[in-house]
Amino acid sequence: MKKLLFIFTLCLCTIGISWGQTVFFSETFGSVSATTSIATHETNNGFDNDDATFTGTADIRNTNPSSGYTGASGLANVFFTNTVGKYLLIEGINSSSYSNISMSLGHHKNTTAGNNELSIEVSSDGTNWNSLTYSRPTGTGTAVWLLITPSGTIPAAQNLRIRFTQTSTGPQFRIDDIKLTGTAASTPTITVNPATLSGFSYVQGSGPSSEKTFTVQGSNLTADINITVPTSPAQHYEISKTSGGTFSSSLTLTQSGGTVSETTIYVRLKAGLSAGDYNNETITVSSTGATSQTVTCSGTVCKPEPSNHCTNFTAANGTDPKTQITLSWTDATGSIIPDGYLIKAATGDYSNIVNPVDGTAETDETLVKNIATGVQTATFSNLNSSTTYYFKIFPYTNSGTNINYKTDGTIPQISWTTASGPTIVEIILPQYIQGKNVTNNQRLPWACRLRLENLTASATYRYFGQFVVSTDDASTNGAGIGWFVNSDNTISRNTSVGMSTEGAYSEFTTDANGSYTGWFMGEPSGNTRFTPGNNLYYRIMLNDGAGGSSVTMRLTTANSFKVINFGTSDDVNQGTFLYGVSRSPAKNFVFVYDNVEGTGRPIAGSIIEDDGLDLSNVTQILPSYKTNVDKVDGAWGVIIPNSVGAKGFSGIKRIESRNLSDGDLYAQATDSDGVWPSGVNTVNPTGGDVTPIVLSENDATLPVELSAFMAYINSQGGITVMWATQSETGVNGYYVNRATVNDLSAAVRISSLIPASNTSQQQVYVYNDNELYEPGTYYYWLEIQDIDGVVSYYGSRSVTFGGSGNNVTPEIPLVTGIRSIYPNPFNPSATIMYELEQPANVNIDIYNNRGQIVRSFAIGQKEKGSHKLLWDGTDNSGSACGTGIYFIKMQAGKETFVKKAALVK
Incomplete structure (x- = not known):
């Protein structure tokens, strides 16, 4: 058994030695079939290995190999006669990618030849030769083929040469099946991470920029790694091996054993550069034999803030004095010229205009405009009539996150009052609306409450509402599906709107002061205005108030609301479906807030069902709305944002129901952390319309x-x-x-x-x-x-x-039972208050919503009166219980009492 084990182990070792070895050169002379000279076959390229060149005075012979060597295949082999100096030279063998090179060949001699009388030499340059030695196994006879493996060093070279030479007279030799075997050298490899660095920046004169890093590592290297920064036409970036160290245009990473371990390289934008962009400049990382890698760098040297403010800042009436104000100014001068101007407006006072912040570009809206240097004029449209607007103008340099505003010194400001005329007062205007451009089959109804002023007193107006963007001019109706809250308290919907066809408009009648306050609704369509991320305004089209069948005026909200669509990421342009069921009357309106007090504008708003409309066959309405809200008494549904920026979304903390008749508050429900009693979490939602947020009857019934x-x-x-x-x-x-x-x-x-x-x-x-x-x-x-x-x-x-x-x-009077649980919902503990009208033995058990006991209190005999028990929210093992509904069961003598409590974490 030991002998067998030794043989098996030896076989494994032998196999293991061969693993990783590659035959990279083989010559069998198999294509040669005639007895001729080497030179002839060299000229005719008749040899098997085309990468080698054969020269010499040896002959090709056709002889069948004897049974002593099965490796000699074919009839052709090289024949050496009994002449000293007869040789075979093989050239052009590329062995540079191999190590541990060995040779084997078939060897045949006559009876008089000794070992090494046919010399074998190798050379890498054709000048210096290294001899290999060999011996035929003893006791094997003479005129037979045997496999020999010459010993000695065979170099790795681009042009390896092998020379076979007869060194004595008399013997004859034949050779065949010449093979070179070696270990393939691994390809040198360089890895960099990341391959792109961006965001380098500093204000001109205050460089260098802050550092950014990438890592370099190498394997199977034959040389050091060189890292170089482009210096032509000029060097803009510099590198170092240490943070805050000496920076230069080149570095060397020394390899050891073919390896460079992961090394951090620090990069920065050089100091002293002119203002401008320095993008797509590549740092090269290279080593001999390896594929070079690059790291692409992009950055900006920013201008300082403008030297001066503009001058001659004035205001005047626009084309429509009731809705437009035109501003003009003279561009600022100085050593630092602005790239543009930000104009901000507000009503009430200049103090309502918040100065811009460096690094935060502001987008255009009704009361915000960016104007390029050289234009020197701007028109604000969609304004309310009879309203004083206050304006400030701020010059800035750069753009995006590098924008640099001038907010010091005396900021130019001007005010102007629009001409008298009808206007909108926003009473309740939600901040978000669902939308999707092109095909929108996820629509939700949207609602707001507005007051229209300065109309004709006691007049009946036809109207319809649509949605516009800031670039729509004052004569544009907009887009969207018409929803109407009619004077008879019915709700109607029409895909077409206009003043001439009944049903495509609704009517209201103003009071003696020419005002009307009411509910206005709408539905997004597939128009490009409803692209997520857009800011929309609600516009009301009116006739003349005297039965006219055409639009004579358009009133637009001053504030915008943002388009978001359903999605499952924290993208600021995505949202989640939120719905619930209240006890509020049908056709009341629901609004959700991100604060308990209900201050500011609500997040979203809609109508409480059943509103009398059947949306089941309207394919464009969100399916979940049609299933869970439409025609369900007390139900409502809105979209809420997944995120409002880096701070995320703090959740829905207040839900209001407001009367259809007068808009007064009917009922409310609040939750200070946005996690409602049932455990439903409205903070940073990512459910989209696939996993909506559902408020249960214990959350916000608004009773x-x-x-x-x-x-x-x-x-x-x-x-x-x-x-x-x-x-x-x-x-x-x-x-x-x-x-x-x-x-x-x-x-x-x-x-x-x-x-x-x-x-x-x-x-x-x-x-x-x-x-x-x-x-x-x-x-x-x-x-x-x-x-x-x-x-x-x-x-x-x-x-x-x-x-x-x-x-x-x-x-x-005392009444036996659980009087109250306070607070409810609770976290982390609740006080259970109970009464006994007679002395009794008391036990209190707490169950989870699966009917399992989580905590037991064997209180024992208690006297008549009021008592209380503190439950710390833990189970019988001392572990904290999770968010959910729990049932408090009190056993007093033969009587049993149960109340619910909600644990919310």
């Missing part, structure tokens, strides 16, 4: 709108708690809670249940707390209990009391 909640000292020497609601739906009633510290968990309920009215009309509730005796500050909370068990708290409100009460506080 009650509390418009007032206050506490004050009354004339009876007590404290009155008053609250008013705009609307109520599904509310069981109210409790008043009081504490002597501003901590709801310390409060006690001081009222019995005050039943809710559950109407859409405003209701006012009053509770008098006349049972106070000790002076001090008292805190009040309003507890709202819905019919479905959801509990909400409002407060606190505080009152400082002087201590003039004179009655005994009546005992509030």
Whole structure:
């Protein structure tokens, strides 16, 4: 067994030695079939290996090899007779790409020949020769073919020569099957990363630029790596091996054992350059035998800010004095001439114009314009009539992220008032609208609330609304599908708009002051105006107010809103579908905000269903909207942005329902971090229309709108708690809670249940707390209990009391059960407040939404009264529970009570 193992191992070693070896030269003389001379066959190119040149005085002979050497194949071989000096010279063999070169050949001799009497020599230059030695295995006989492997060094050379020469008289030799074998040398390789560097910049006179880096590494090298920066016509970039070190136009990386380990190279734009772009300049990385690599560099030397402001900045009426203002000026002079001018406008005052910031280019809008140097005039259009506009002009150099504004010194400014005429006042104007150019089958309805002023008093106007961009002139209608909120409170939609065909327009009637306030809607089409990233304006086309069938005036919003389309990345031009179901009346309008207070413009707005329209056969409407919103009572759906820039999107934190009739606030729901009670996260969404955000009934049902909640000292020497609601739906009633510290968990309920009215009309509730005796500050909370068990708290409100009460506080009846869970939603802990009307043994278990117990409290026997338990949001093992709905089950004697709580992280 050991012998077999040794043989197997030896075989493996033998095979292993051959691995990686390549036969790169082979000559079998197989194409030669006649007995002739070497020279003849050299002339006729009759040899097998065309890369070699054969010369000499040896002959070609046809002899069958004997059985001693099976490697000699074919009839032709080289024959050496018994003449000293007879030789065969093989030239032109390229062995430069190989190492560990060895030779083998078939060898035949007659009985009188000894070893090495046919000499074998190799040379790389044809002058200096190196002898190889060989011996035939002993005991093998004489006149037989054998395989021999000459020993000695065979050089790697571009033109390797092999010479076979007979050195003694008498013997005869034959050779065949000459082979050269070697290890192929690996190709020298250089790698650079990255291959492009950009963003080098500095202001002229303050160079060099900040450094950027790339890495270099090499393998199988035969020489060092050289890194060079172009110096013709001039050197603009420089390199170094160390940050902040000595920079130059060339570097050398020394190879060791054919390797250069990964090395960081620092690059910068040289100091002292003239202002301009230095783009697509290549740093070359090279080494002998390797393919050279390049690193392309691009950068800019920026101009300093302009030396001076412009002069003679003036304003005048535009072509339409009611909607246009034309500005003019004289370009600035000085050593640094501006590349352009930014003009910004505002209403109200100059202080409403925010100075531009270096490095942030501003895009053109209704109240923002960029004008090239030399133009010296600009017209602002789509302005409101009878409105004073304030303008400032800022010269700048460079562009993009290198833009450099002049904001110091005395900034030229001018104001101008447009001529009197009809105008739009924006009451609620969302910031975003869905859009997609060419084919748009993901459309959503869009809504805003506007007031039109300075129209003819008590006149009935025909109108339709469309969308325009800043480059549309004052006589352009725009694009989009017509939606109308009609005077009879119906909602209509028409793909065609115009003043002559009923249904393609709607009507409204102004009041005695010539004003009209109402809801206006629209739907994006496939027009190029709806390209994501565009800024749109809503334009209302009006007739003459006297039954005319043509457009006589066009009113346009001063502020724009951005087009975004559904997508799944954090692209600022992409958004996500958000929908939910409320308890608000149909045809109310819903608006979503990125702040709890509802300040500023809403993110998006639309109508609450069922609005009476059937969109099921409208292929252009978003399918998810048709399935989950259209014709579903209380449902609504909007698009919200995935991102608003580097800061991302902070989420939806307020949802409002507003009345169809007057636009007043009907109801609201808020969430301070944008992660709603059910766990739905509206922060930085990336769902597009594939994975919409769905608010559940526990998130934003909008059941009650509390418009007032206050506490004050009354004339009876007590404290009155008053609250008013705009609307109520599904509310069981109210409790008043009081504490002597501003901590709801310390409060006690001081009222019995005050039943809710559950109407859409405003209701006012009053509770008098006349049972106070000790002076001090008292805190009040309003507890709202819905019919479905959801509990909400409002407060606190505080009152400082002087201590003039004179009655005994009546005992509030105790009711066994869970009184409340505060806060709800909670994070990380919640206080469970419960009551016992009689002593009882109490156990409280907490279940997740899969019905599994996550935490148990064996409280034991408790006395009659109010009690509380703090749950820290952990399970029985001490691990934190995740976001979700949990069920609090209280067992008091034989009675069981359950309430829900939401944990939101």
